[in-house]
Amino acid sequence: MNKKNKLIWNVSLIVALLVLLFVLEQVMPSGSMLFTVLKKGAIYALVAVSMNLLNGFTGLFSLGQAGFMLLGAYTYAILTIPPESRASVYQYYDGGIIQFAIPVPLALIAGGLIAAGFAFLIGLPVLRLKSDYLAIATLGFAEIIRAVFQWDKLGPLTNGSNLLRSFPTFQSVLYPFIVSGICIALIVMLINSTYGRAFKAIRDDEIAAEAMGINLAHHKRLAFVISSFFAGVSGGLLAMYQTTIQASMFKSAMTYEILLIVVIGGIGSVTGSCISSFLFIACSEWWLRFLDNENFYIGSFHVPLLRAGFRKVVFAVVIMAMVLFYRQGIMGTKEFSVEALQNLFRKIFLRKSVKKAGDTHES
């Protein structure tokens, strides 16, 4: 299959998906669980892919996703609350210090830029050290930033520990899909570029990469800053989805959820992260909700063990099982593509050995 064909296939798939979403939105009740999953899934897909760019493709282990999302979410909210609502939102702080609002797309980008700026500053000292330190430093950063944003003194800007609300939210399920889609496409283009190859080289062997002329500090910083930028954007989207935000939402548990999505999807697979993000959100928000329900009956049989929080236990067991027995995740480092699917069918039906399936590494 040549490049042009592949492009046509991919574009038509995307268009078909968007049309499908549009139609669904017209015919189904807007409160449907399906839309919750689709919106949140799209947002988590973006942040999972951004984490994968760093953890999976560059081999740097960062645990700051929740912190960067917080920055993105707050930047977005602070910059988009309409001036007329500010008095009521910032009621304890005399309407806050910002008295203007900018368009939604600009605010999302601003959120990304703020997150990227912080990443740059953290990266300056930390990325010179062994990579384990990045995990510790980013985890610490996420905890600190959460506390700082609830600090009373910053209230005129962040509204302290009170909710931020009244900012623009999603009008349609298409919005998070399109924004996430564009961002993920950008990340994929980056991964397939010469810079992406350098990232993978660093992941595979730092010493060899450096000996081949790849400036480690520069490239690690690039990957970290870019990853954080997209985490920031996804934070903005999350704010739109949640309709209200508060710093205390962005706990490290959120980072672990994202990490889990990346691991389940396959470290080093973009499509894996996307698929597993929808699966994960569907399970946690919808399909496995019954696990938290103490009074769950099948016929007249009262299912034992179920109680609030049991879902988390099941998740924990799943994580352990994944890590112990299935480290590859759903996709390993492979990518899902039309070509791979074709090859798979050919393999199954023709029972012929087909050339190695699926790797779109150098498409």
Place this chain on the structure above:
Amino acid sequence: MSHEKKETDTVLKLENLTMQFGGVIAVDNVSLEVGKGEILSLIGPNGAGKTTAFNMVTGVYAPTNGAIYYKGEKIVQNTPQGRMKKLYQGENADLYAGKRVIAPTPDKITKLGIARTFQNIRLFKSQTVFENILIAKHMRRTSNLFTATFRLNAKEEAQMRQESEELLRIMELEDVRDELATSLPYGKQRHLEIARALATKPELLLLDEPAAGMNPQETLELTQFIGRIRGEFGLTIFMIEHHMDLVMEISDRIHVLDFGKSIAEGKPDEVRNDPRVIEAYLGGAQDE
């Protein structure tokens, strides 16, 4: 091909290089020069400090003391500092005191035109043979993050790929182009490491035991091969090797280390008959 060395002909010059790890002096006040177009072999028993010397040239370690010049320009310089000031047991402790410390990272060295291979093969393991070479093309890019992401560098990208294909052909690796680098047999992996180093367009190539683990037939082929690429790419080669047939056959000059110290240097025949070398090293190795 022998060389009358003139100062201007010198590509690489090590000057009073000492590397001390804790209390161990791995390289002890070594000075040597590699002339343009020359093949200089660095030999010596295990643990003599050969790889350490390479690591100092390529920026992996900053030497404890001494300086390195590349084409007449000083690229590395250091003097015992901090804790090392007291610990230092080597010679010339004050020679470089007060002078500027120059300690570039390995990528800077590679950019100058010095490429290397590793004693314990270090290929990019999740990448194919072709991609391993292509990655090395990244260094000489003119694109930036933006132009690369949006493929505004399509022309350069095409050229990178074409040059990599060319290297595959020269290195006779075309038939394994799309295989994982680490799935190749040992000898081919060593070839690939050389190809990858060449992809950075070096003038000086450092080979750390290129024939390690090869059988006599493969070693013979490699010998011819190294000679061939020297001509084809106009290279200067600085090589560590244990296979004496290869070393004697191909080297213009040989430099011998023992316990970190230089004990001899000269043409293959001179070195072969040097009693100190025989005692330290050759006596045993020649019987192999």
